[in-house]
Amino acid sequence: MRSPEALAQRFREANLKVTPQRMAVFEVLGTGPGHPAAEQIHRSVVEKLPNVSLRTVYQVLRELSELGELVMLDLGTGAVRYDHNLTQHHHLVCDECGAVVDIPAHLTEVQYAGVADLGVSVSTAELVMRGTCSPCHAAGSTTAESTKPSSQPTMQQLGDPHA
Amino acid sequence: MRSPEALAQRFREANLKVTPQRMAVFEVLGTGPGHPAAEQIHRSVVEKLPNVSLRTVYQVLRELSELGELVMLDLGTGAVRYDHNLTQHHHLVCDECGAVVDIPAHLTEVQYAGVADLGVSVSTAELVMRGTCSPCHAAGSTTAESTKPSSQPTMQQLGDPHA
DNA sequence: AACTAATCAACAATCATTGTTGATAACGGC
DNA sequence: GCCGTTATCAACAATGATTGTTGATTAGTT
The missing domain is CATH 3.30.1490.190 (Ferric-uptake regulator, C-terminal dimerisarion domain)
Structure with a gap:
């Protein structure tokens, strides 16, 4: 994962404006856990910058992946996970x-x-x-419990199980 | 993949009835290509046994996977693929x-x-x-064409591209 | 034959994701 | 600092795969 500043630079080079929303996403990606889904990223982003829409987060993540700064992972967990480990x-x-x-x-x-x-x-x-x-x-x-209770955790409740 | 008859036997042992619909799915699985999605299986099933609902096909596939006769594959292609290669x-x-x-x-x-x-x-x-x-x-x-045109083929059009 | 399970049609709902629209805000080049 | 161009917003609709529901009908299995 590159620094937020480096990402900002890349965006400028690609003629994409560096907005507060985008910066917020950059920053959240660097700090958070490894493979967040869009919803989780959005939740973190809103903490520092309210009123950022989920729509916009999806957009920024897609742009990051198009620039190769992020990999979209579909591992059958229900939602795409965004991987910034390059x-x-x-x-x-x-x-x-x-x-x-x-x-x-x-x-x-x-x-x-x-x-x-x-x-x-x-x-x-x-x-x-x-x-x-x-x-x-x-x-x-x-x-030594859980014989097989967890079917498939939904995104909602999937906020860092081990915290 | 086991034979339709063998699968029928397994169903009976599991107290599941061997209906024409289920048999039709068993048969289709054996003949068709390797990793069909539910929609494709449904299309083939309907050819031999009309009026079988997509709903039922999903059901049977799920039962097969619960019996371990099938593996549900989510490879990020949009729909679950059913793999009968054991x-x-x-x-x-x-x-x-x-x-x-x-x-x-x-x-x-x-x-x-x-x-x-x-x-x-x-x-x-x-x-x-x-x-x-x-x-x-x-x-x-x-x-030597296609530089990168295909974004993500949707299930609809995904009926054996090479036929 | 009877009990029970399976299926049907038809529909609604879910969930992640993308599209749309019209209005507002703000980046970046000058 | 202005202005043109982008981004973002809210609010909504739509997509596409999958599962739930319901009430009626069909049909395995013992």
Whole structure:
């Protein structure tokens, strides 16, 4: 993630104006947790700058992704997650709380050279793991409850489960 | 994918009745392409058994997935894809036509033992590749057009692009 | 044959996301 | 500091996939 100032610069270069709303989004992205959905970002933005519409947040996020400063992740969690980690990494989706955890690429080994034989060409490859995140895993191992209660956490209640 | 008869048997064992509608879905799944969305399955089902509602197809697919005979795949293509390939494999999503291609696991190498250090636990790991499928790749290499026209094919028009 | 489950049609609702519109605000080049 | 061009706003509608509902009808299974 680049600094808000760097992003502002990029926007100016792209002939996009640097408005307070956009700056607010830039700042929120830098501080917040790793993979927020648009709703969450909006909630944070409104805290510092009220009256910013959700509509505008969607807009800014889209612009950021078009500039390559952000990656839109659809991991089947119901809403798109915005990933500002620009380094090589993979993801783990927590089955219990829906959190998305970054998995540094160096902890994994992924090769798919043989795939070319199928006649396809691969531009990106991402490893999507499912399991339990660290906090949920810790909680589960001690309390040993939840056999399978969590179906799919909705975006509403998805405000940082571990806080 | 098990045979329609085998699936019927499983349904009976689960105290689920084997209706013509369900059988029709079973049969369609065996014959059709690899990763249909519910709408596509419905279209095929209606061909052999009219008056089957989309509602019912969703229902049957859900039951199949609850029995573990089917995997619901959300690859960010807009709709859930139903995967009846029960062997170890990964997926490639074609950026151009939206097709989902099976990639046999033996063509790849995926390891993530080091991930345990993060305190998380992994139950499944799937490699999601993006690129171009074989037909699109062949077409693209000769005609060399499409710089980036296809934004996101919608389900409606997504009836087997290569037929 | 009877009990129960499944299906139907027809509709409404959900949820994330994008489009629209007309009015207001404000960035940035001069 | 002015002005033209963009951005943003509120408020609303629409999309598209999916699930819920309801009351009536059909049809497996024992």
